[in-house]
Amino acid sequence: MGKKRIAQLLDQLQTNHEADLKNAAQIFTVAQVAVNQLNQQVETNSHILPSAPFQAPATLDQATLKQRYGSFNECRKAARQLGIQFHRNPTWAQLVTAFSYFDALQSLVHDYTTTFPDANLHNVTMSFRLK
Numbered sequence: 001m002g003k004k005r006i007a008q009l010l011d012q013l014q015t016n017h018e019a020d021l022k023n024a025a026q027i028f029t030v031a032q033v034a035v036n037q038l039n040q041q042v043e044t045n046s047h048i049l050p051s052a053p054f055q056a057p058a059t060l061d062q063a064t065l066k067q068r069y070g071s072f073n074e075c076r077k078a079a080r081q082l083g084i085q086f087h088r089n090p091t092w093a094q095l096v097t098a099f100s101y102f103d104a105l106q107s108l109v110h111d112y113t114t115t116f117p118d119a120n121l122h123n124v125t126m127s128f129r130l131k
Contacts, residue, residue: 057104062092065099075099083127101130 069075075095079086084098105128113121 057100
């Protein structure tokens, strides 16, 4: 390979290197703009939903549940209709806690879906496992 060919290849390598640097700079600029927009969106939406730590759910009591549903069995039936499931026969304390959390989570879901509506969620049911 002659000197002329080597010089030509070096020039081509230099040209490719400069093009790569230019492309990298353009990619970085686009990525930086995207990151800035995402940060701005997060800052804009951060005031919409409550930030952790969340407030404790409103505490219900056995008397309130009896007033709402009438009896232990009716309360269990209402829980089942709302999608609240227990592995065993629940105690009053478990029912009270479950309804308290259900009310708090229902409110949170309502706020979220009102703030960020999506038509694709129409007739969609979701269940969550608490651990």
